[in-house]
Amino acid sequence: MNVKLAAQVLSHSVASALSVYVAAQRIECTAIDTARFVKNMDTLFDTMNYRNHPKKELC
Numbered sequence: 275m276n277v278k279l280a281a282q283v284l285s286h287s288v289a290s291a292l293s294v295y296v297a298a299q300r301i302e303c304t305a306i307d308t309a310r311f312v313k314n315m316d317t318l319f320d321t322m323n324y325r326n327h328p329k330k331e332l333c
Contacts, residue, residue, distance in 0.1 A: 280319075281319055283312075284312050284315040284316050284319065285312070285316050286313065286316050288312050289309045289310075289312040289313035289316060290309075292305050292306070292308055292309035292312065293306065293309045296309065
């Protein structure tokens with residue numbers, strides 16, 4: 275699995291969709307654990323993907 279595909283699968287949108295389906299009782303309530311995992315992986319990916327460039331002085 276490449277990084278782009280992993281980022282799409284482990285996204286906030288997927289976590290939200292799973293949560294909505296659990297709330298609507300369309301899937302088993304144990305899927306909420308999967309939704310939490312996906313949300314945590316999305317947050318971790320976003321954190322690790324962040325770049326903080328040193329600021330250059332203007333003068």
